[in-house]
Amino acid sequence: MTWNCRGVGSKKFERGLRFLIQERNPDVIGLLETRVNFARAGEIFQKLGFKTWVAVPGMGFSGGIWVAWRDEVGCFVEKENAQYVHLRFSGQGQKDWLATIAYVCPRDKEKQHFWDDMAQFAQITQEPWVLLGDLNDIMAENEKKGGAPCNSRRCELFAERVSNCNLLDLGASGNRFTWKGPLIPGYERVYERLDRGLCNPSWRCLFQNAVVKNLTRLSCSDHNPLLLCSNDSGYGFGPRPFRFEAMWLMHSEFDAMLKGCWKGEGGLKNRLMNLQPNLLQWNKEVFQHIQNRKRKLLARIDGIQRKISNFNRPSWALINLEADLQKELEEVLHQEEVLWYQKSRGQWVNDGDRNTKFYHIRTVSRRRRNKIVMLRDVNGDWVEDQVALRQMAKDFYVDLYSEFHEETVQEKSLFDNCTVSFPSLQTEELCSMNREITKEEIKDAIFSIGAFKAPGEDGFPAVFFQRKWHIVGEDVVKYVFHLWQDLEDLKEINNTLLVLIPKVDRPDSLKQMRPLDYVM
Structure with missing residues (x-):
């Protein structure tokens, strides 16, 4: 202090x-x-x-x-x-x-x-x-x-x-x-x-x-x-939800694992839910912690280089082994770069440039900015306890969006003086909204999403569906068709994550936060 x-x-x-x-x-x-x-x-x-x-x-x-x-x-x-x-x-x-x-x-x-x-x-x-x-x-x-x-x-x-x-x-x-x-x-x-x-x-x-x-x-x-x-x-943030790591896509055995898990009964939603624990287990047993893999590879390469330097004549077996390990290390370094790029919500990656430290710092700084440490309550008193802050936020938005929410003078004035109008659709455009959608339109919509944009509640970003469309695409199309034909309950996929966006620099109350929901 x-x-x-x-x-x-x-x-x-x-x-x-x-x-x-x-x-x-x-x-x-x-x-x-x-x-x-x-x-x-x-x-x-x-x-x-x-x-x-x-x-x-x-x-x-x-x-x-x-x-x-x-x-x-x-x-x-x-x-x-x-x-x-x-x-x-x-x-x-x-x-x-x-x-x-x-x-x-x-x-x-x-x-x-x-x-x-x-x-x-x-x-x-x-x-x-x-x-x-x-x-x-x-x-x-x-x-x-x-x-x-x-x-x-x-x-x-x-x-x-x-x-x-x-x-x-x-x-x-x-x-x-x-x-x-x-x-x-x-x-x-x-x-x-x-x-x-x-x-x-x-x-x-x-x-x-x-x-x-x-x-x-x-x-x-x-x-x-x-x-x-x-x-x-x-x-802390409390229990961490599942998040798909884009670096997994780069592993040589990922496709085989995905095809093996992408079977059985149930539609897209059930298959994604069943895939989550399988991915976590595969990450632990096969992909392994990236820092540990990097340390082991560096130790093996160092040992081989020491042996080669002590030999009077070249050992082609060791030279070839070092080349293979160097190639594997390059893949690990690339995976690490993608890992921190994804976590940092980065906007660019320079090919051939190891930006892991930059992305790591960016990630840590972003997480710090996303934390709500203190806010004032309705009485103007500072609240620091995390449990109390969560309850205060829940109560605030439950009241705000409830049927019996009483409008303030400012809210009434805002709506009374609202002059915003929306353009009307032409008859031809209205009719086209009722036509059947096509597989190409569904695929184009999925591929138009930013690959590393924040995922929805299931934790799978767009890059997963885009890179593995040849495996999961058919189920995505079928699911959207069922939604369009009212064969699936829209409420089941309408859950969302609520994000609080500050309206001002360094907000000190919930009234200075704008709630946004996002789904992929």
Whole structure:
């Protein structure tokens, strides 16, 4: 947790910090702009149960960074500076990673010194790294409200500095702005997002469930505390539904497996349901985990190359075996690329270019954006508990779509003033809607769907039907014919997955979400 507390000398600060620790129980605390003699750090932290800390004095009256951590946290100070503290975390059953707690001076000269140091640090470290604190800058126009117009050059320069360090914005849930500024005569009060978390791709991949929360601002400071939850399992998605992996299509034995399973009684729907457990079993026993396959192949190739290098004359058996293994490794690498491309909802794949790391980071970032960590309820209170959030969302949309939903004044006004009209169909067009559909039309419709677009409830994307049309196409056509002739119950396939699309940047209530359903 980091907090620009704007001074630690008051009783209000001590009460506020004690409250935050009781409520959030952080392992590490970073206090910024402490504004008092750093010798007081020990007195304050010992009262709160922290036995290890580092205190960096500020520059004159401004600045000052104090960081404390609990004994069970394997934390070591790498470097101290008037504007930042580099920390190393080790142990706890995972690889080492680095954290920087920062208070960036608002003056341009010192600010440039800070980002020069960060750019240099980014070049020399390959380890996971996260940067958290008051950076005293905004990256976009929507990160400021009130006051003078936003300085676009300021935003561009900040974005450029972050990019030069190869850092990603972790985003945040909770309040949109983290600093409450002065009320300038003639303008609205200023609010800005000055505090944030940034990380490099390695840290984002190491802590895929990490979230930043902008906590409630307390009266003793004009900044919101930031809470970084590095790996909180409470923010999971729940049971994962079945999803067909496109990389399976590339396996030499996939067709044989599919033909063997695509038999028996029942139509398309039953066959797809029966195929799911068979696919999962086949993946476990035949296809196997792609990372394990890659490691085994690399180990075998390395062993063969060592043997070849020790022979005085070439061994054609080993040379041919290496060539076969290299070919198999190439197939595995291609499958891995397709795997992460599909998961990232990517729009392109460059032939011959291994973009797995790019797609992996894109996937992790997309999953983080898709998480709803906090929302306000009807009373305006923040709700964080995942069970309560699910129930709140269910209740909201059940009420919204119920027969007895009471329209608001805004909803009534919207429909009363609606002037939208729809074009009418010609008689010839109306008649053509009742004609029988053809096999070619059904096939064209299936093949017009984006291959990797999100699947429906059954988990099979369009690429499965398109690539294996010679096996499953006849059942797809028959099923659509039966639907058209009312021989199948439309309700059975009309289930859908509801997706909440934000209407605004960083929504904080369900009213700011647009529900969309999609089926393949």
